[in-house]
Amino acid sequence: MAARTVKLAVIPGDGIGPEVVAEGLKVLEVAASQYDLAFTTSEYELGAKLWHRTGETLPDSVESELAEHEAIFLGAVGDPSVPSGVLERGLLLRLRFDFDHYVNLRPVRLFPGVESPLAGVGADDIDMLVVREGTEGPYAGAGGVLRKGTPHEVATQDSVNTRFGVERVVRFAFAKAAARPRRKLTLVHKDNVLTFAGELWQRVVKEVGAEYPEVSVDYCHVDAASMFFVNQPGRFDVVVTDNLFGDIITDIGAAIAGGIGLAASGNINPDGTFPSMFEPVHGSAPDIAGQGKADPTATVLSAATMLEHLGAVEAARKIENAVAADLKTRGHAVRSTSQIGDDLAARVAEQG
Amino acid sequence: MAARTVKLAVIPGDGIGPEVVAEGLKVLEVAASQYDLAFTTSEYELGAKLWHRTGETLPDSVESELAEHEAIFLGAVGDPSVPSGVLERGLLLRLRFDFDHYVNLRPVRLFPGVESPLAGVGADDIDMLVVREGTEGPYAGAGGVLRKGTPHEVATQDSVNTRFGVERVVRFAFAKAAARPRRKLTLVHKDNVLTFAGELWQRVVKEVGAEYPEVSVDYCHVDAASMFFVNQPGRFDVVVTDNLFGDIITDIGAAIAGGIGLAASGNINPDGTFPSMFEPVHGSAPDIAGQGKADPTATVLSAATMLEHLGAVEAARKIENAVAADLKTRGHAVRSTSQIGDDLAARVAEQG
Ligand SMILES: CC(C)[C@H](C(=O)O)[C@@H](O)C(=O)O
Ligand SMILES: CC(C)[C@H](C(=O)O)[C@@H](O)C(=O)O
Numbered sequence: 267m268a269a270r271t272v273k274l275a276v277i278p279g280d281g282i283g284p285e286v287v288a289e290g291l292k293v294l295e296v297a298a299s300q301y302d303l304a305f306t307t308s309e310y311e312l313g314a315k316l317w318h319r320t321g322e323t324l325p326d327s328v329e330s331e332l333a334e335h336e337a338i339f340l341g342a343v344g345d346p347s348v349p350s351g352v353l354e355r356g357l358l359l360r361l362r363f364d365f366d367h368y369v370n371l372r373p374v375r376l377f378p379g380v381e382s383p384l385a386g387v388g389a390d391d392i393d394m395l396v397v398r399e400g401t402e403g404p405y406a407g408a409g410g411v412l413r414k415g416t417p418h419e420v421a422t423q424d425s426v427n428t429r430f431g432v433e434r435v436v437r438f439a440f441a442k443a444a445a446r447p448r449r450k451l452t453l454v455h456k457d458n459v460l461t462f463a464g465e466l467w468q469r470v471v472k473e474v475g476a477e478y479p480e481v482s483v484d485y486c487h488v489d490a491a492s493m494f495f496v497n498q499p500g501r502f503d504v505v506v507t508d509n510l511f512g513d514i515i516t517d518i519g520a521a522i523a524g525g526i527g528l529a530a531s532g533n534i535n536p537d538g539t540f541p542s543m544f545e546p547v548h549g550s551a552p553d554i555a556g557q558g559k560a561d562p563t564a565t566v567l568s569a570a571t572m573l574e575h576l577g578a579v580e581a582a583r584k585i586e587n588a589v590a591a592d593l594k595t596r597g598h599a600v601r602s603t604s605q606i607g608d609d610l611a612a613r614v615a616e617q618g
Numbered sequence: 619m620a621a622r623t624v625k626l627a628v629i630p631g632d633g634i635g636p637e638v639v640a641e642g643l644k645v646l647e648v649a650a651s652q653y654d655l656a657f658t659t660s661e662y663e664l665g666a667k668l669w670h671r672t673g674e675t676l677p678d679s680v681e682s683e684l685a686e687h688e689a690i691f692l693g694a695v696g697d698p699s700v701p702s703g704v705l706e707r708g709l710l711l712r713l714r715f716d717f718d719h720y721v722n723l724r725p726v727r728l729f730p731g732v733e734s735p736l737a738g739v740g741a742d743d744i745d746m747l748v749v750r751e752g753t754e755g756p757y758a759g760a761g762g763v764l765r766k767g768t769p770h771e772v773a774t775q776d777s778v779n780t781r782f783g784v785e786r787v788v789r790f791a792f793a794k795a796a797a798r799p800r801r802k803l804t805l806v807h808k809d810n811v812l813t814f815a816g817e818l819w820q821r822v823v824k825e826v827g828a829e830y831p832e833v834s835v836d837y838c839h840v841d842a843a844s845m846f847f848v849n850q851p852g853r854f855d856v857v858v859t860d861n862l863f864g865d866i867i868t869d870i871g872a873a874i875a876g877g878i879g880l881a882a883s884g885n886i887n888p889d890g891t892f893p894s895m896f897e898p899v900h901g902s903a904p905d906i907a908g909q910g911k912a913d914p915t916a917t918v919l920s921a922a923t924m925l926e927h928l929g930a931v932e933a934a935r936k937i938e939n940a941v942a943a944d945l946k947t948r949g950h951a952v953r954s955t956s957q958i959g960d961d962l963a964a965r966v967a968e969q970g
Contacts, residue, residue, distance in 0.1 A: 351810035359811070383849045385737040409777075409814040419781035421814040425761075429771035456862070458703040459711070462761040462773040489869040496848060496873040497735045510808070514866060517841040521848040 268304030272576060275335040275541065280313040281550025282560035282603075283341025289562035289607025290339065293588070294569040296611045297581040300618070308335070312357055313550075314345035323356025329364065337572055338543040341565065342550040355407075362400050365540035367533035368431065369438050370400035370512060371571065372547070374502075374519030377528070379594035384522055387499065392523055394502040395446070397439040398512025400533055402431045403463070405509040427463040427508070432470045438536055439506035440478045450503035451475075452484040454491045454511050467508070492518055520547055528593075530567035534575060544572040558602040563589060566610055588613035620656030624928060627687040627893065632665040633902025634912035634955075635693025641914035641959025642691065645940070646921040648963045649933040652970065655925075660687070664709055665902075666697035675708025681716065689924055690895040693917065694902040707759075714752050717892035719885035720783065721790050722752035722864060723923065724899065726854075726871030729880070731946035736874055739851065744875055746854040747798070749791040750864025752885055754783045755815070757861040779815040779860070784822045790888055791858035792826055795833045802855035803827070804836040806843045806863055819860070844870055872899055880945075882919035886927060896924040910954040915941060918962055940965035 276291070278284035291307065298305060310328055317323055332338060338361070343353050361367070376382050376392035408424035443451040453471045457464025468485070475483045486494065488511045494501050495518045507515065520529035529547035546564030554560060570585035588610050601609070628643070630636035643659065650657060662680055669675055684690060690713070695705050713719070728734050728744035760776035795803040805823045809816025820837070827835045836853075838846065840863045846853050847870045859867065872881035881899035898916030906912055922937035940962050953961070 351813060354810040355813075381737075383736050385733075385735055404775075404777075405811055407813075408774075409812075411814050411818070413781075417781055419818065421779045421818040423756075423777040423779070423812045423815045425756075425775040425777075427773045427775070429765075429769055456865075458706045459757055459862075459865075460761075460775045461703060461707075461759075462763050463775045466763070466771065466773040489865045492844065492866050493869040493873040493878065496870060497877065510811075513808075513811075513841045514844050517845040518848060518870065521845040525849065526845065 269302035271304045271306055273335045274305045274307045275332050275338045276307045276309045277312050277340040279341040279343040280345050281342055281552040281555040283550055285560050285603045286562040286565040287341035289603060290565035290569045292607045293566045293585060293610045293614055296614045297585050301578050301581045303578055313343035314348045317348055323353055324360055335541045337541050340543055340545040344550045345552055361543055362533050366535045368401045368435055369534040369536055370398035371532040371534055372396045372516040374523050376523045377590050377593040380524035382522055382524055391500040394505060395442055396505045396516050396519060398507055399435045399509045402426050403509035425463055427466055432467055436470050436474050436506055439504055440474055440481055443481045443504040444478050448503040449481045451481050452486055452502055452505045454486050454488050454505055454507040456488050495522060527561045528564050530564050530571050532571040542575055544568040560603050562603050562607050584614050584617045621654035623656045623658055625687045626657045626659045627684050627690045628659045628661045629664050629692040631693040631695040632697050633694055633904040633907040635902055637912050637955045638914040638917040639693035641955060642917035642921045644959045645918045645937060645962045645966055648966045649937050653930050653933045655930055665695035666700045669700055675705055676712055687893045689893050692895055692897040696902045697904055713895055714885050718753060718887045720753045720787055721886040721888055722750035723884040723886055724748040724868040726875050728875045729942050729945040732876035734874055734876055743852045747794055747856045748868050748871060749858045751787045751861045754778050755861035777815055779818055784819055788822050788826050788858055791856055792830045792833055795856040796830055800855040801833045803833050804838055804854055804857045806838050806840050806857055806859040808840050847874060879913045880916050882916050882923050884923040894927055896920040912955045914955050914959050936966050936969045
């Protein structure tokens with residue numbers, strides 16, 4: 267029997283979600299078993315299908331059940347038949363907020379052998395970790411509309427930033443930066459325009475930074491940072507930023523690191539009060555669903571991020587090594603979703 | 619005597635500002651003279667030097683004088699000795715707001731011969747026009763701080779969006795799209811999260827779009843758009859977006875089109891109630907100031923944007939042709955700032 271058993275909630279979701287999740291679990295289990303770690307999984311049907319059938323995005327009873335797990339593993343949700351925003355806010359963002367996923371962790375790493383859209387950029391040039399705040403800022407949902415539909419209509423949208431919320435994510439980012447070889451942290455904001463929030467972020471970074479003299483601290487306006495992601499990506503190590511800026515720059519990050527098909531993410535509650543959730547950054551890609559064409563690599567990498575969060579750091583490294591080896595020799599050969607999963611699982615196994 | 623004389627206010631600014639402005643004016647005058655257009659210029663000393671001497675960023679009397687001109691031509695302002703935000707808000711943004719520059723126009727075009735950081739991308743792949751709203755949204759300056767410096771601090775930042783403000787910039791963008799060969803307009807927003815503002819933008823684009831059946835309309839979330847700028851830039855023709863999203867994506871645009879050294883911009887009040895202002899997107903680059911090393915091309919292109927705004931469309935085209943021809947044959951030869959200006963002026967002249 268495994269020394270430790272983790273209760274994992276699985277949300278396969280829509281489109282290619284179930285296909286990639288199956289491969290993610292396959293690789294996860296091989297890696298975990300090497301460390302006397304086992305997963306018991308319960309599957310939850312959430313997403314477009316549930317919404318069409320019941321009009322619900324996340325029944326309270328399901329949310330309570332999810333809360334009883336140690337972690338959540340999600341494929342992808344969404345379908346063109348569901349209005350924009352319904353599943354995003356009713357399911358994905360609701361989980362981030364209700365489960366206090368204040369760290370949205372997104373590694374941006376160009377694996378050797380993967381083609382970046384950037385000319386002359388190699389694996390050594392792109393290796394960063396974006397720590398995006400996940401529970402406040404412009405995502406608070408605050409705002410309103412006056413005189414809707416008239417020429418005098420006003421719509422507001424409020425970003426809410428707290429000392430509590432900023433400090434905890436900044437602390438997380440400094441700890442990550444201190445543990446990486448380059449020990450560099452860049453705050454990305456727009457403090458010359460968003461003065462109230464920007465000053466708070468700057469002050470907190472300065473204060474927490476005083477506890478990490480070994481970490482060098484840099485600041486970039488979000489517009490400049492977005493440019494540097496494209497023409498000087500090597501400039502960044504750990505990046506800490508607010509919810510909306512993080513949303514934007516991690517998509518640029520995914521693009522420069524070979525595409526959203528390889529981008530992993532963790533929605534993390536570092537305190538362990540609630541289960542953290544791990545998911546590929548890509549969507550449900552309904553156009554290729556059910557055809558075994560989806561690349562499960564981002565989901566497999568999200569499983570590694572999950573293992574690391576659960577303390578199984580070596581198991582996580584093995585998965586990353588397997589992915590790195592696979593990407594290096596991938597070329598243009600076409601493999602099915604499950605074939606890629608099998609190959610990755612085999613590469614994990616052979617590291618014994 | 620010229621058939622028409624334009625009163626132009628010139629703000630050379632700091633760092634490389636005066637150098638590039640001199641070349642911009644040189645080329646501008648050659649192009650204008652071919653069309654019986656002349657400029658009378660008055661120079662204003664605004665920027666870091668004035669601020670250090672007087673503590674002022676834009677004296678009211680100077681603003682009143684600026685208002686008496688038909689257009690403003692600005693080099694760059696800013697210096698590391700001035701705290702972040704002071705000149706941005708006290709001068710640049712104040713002019714945008716007080717002079718109601720509701721269109722912030724930023725062409726994103728890869729000229730033949732210019733190297734993009736994107737692999738395998740050529741001039742045909744990047745030719746867009748970003749129409750950024752310039753007078754509202756998150757730039758309103760609204761927000762505040764509660765319990766500053768305590769663990770209970772809250773900082774808010776409010777985006778203010780009006781039907782009036784959104785509609786006029788959307789109308790401008792549709793008119794531009796209708797006049798371009800591809801006739802495509804993409805709205806960039808984040809309506810699945812910023813629901814109040816996003817719904818207003820979507821609704822206005824739909825309503826105004828009904829008057830432009832020949833323009834095809836697309837929508838992209840800002841995160842996806844940022845990614846597509848990098849891996850599918852050909853997807854965009856005219857882009858319309860809010861003030862902050864526009865700030866970010868135009869810097870990505872500058873990056874993919876060969877760098878901020880080539881990016882022009884116009885802060886436009888299409889109604890003509892106030893003078894519009896034209897400036898390169900780059901900053902004052904104090905590290906290379908006074909050495910004749912700055913590339914004046916972005917400033918020269920901003921002069922073209924100004925001519926177009928003033929109705930001298932053919933003169934604008936000649937400058938763009940001159941720049942295109944120069945960039946095509948530029949290679950790695952090093953020329954001084956004034957040399958590049960001379961060459962561009964000669965290329966304009968020879969189109970006679
Ligand atoms: C689906 C959407 C609400 C979400 C976000 O904006 O955070 C997505 O873009 C992401 O980055 O995870
Ligand atoms: C200087 C700054 C206030 C400005 C902005 O944010 O608009 C700049 O980044 C720009 O894009 O013109």
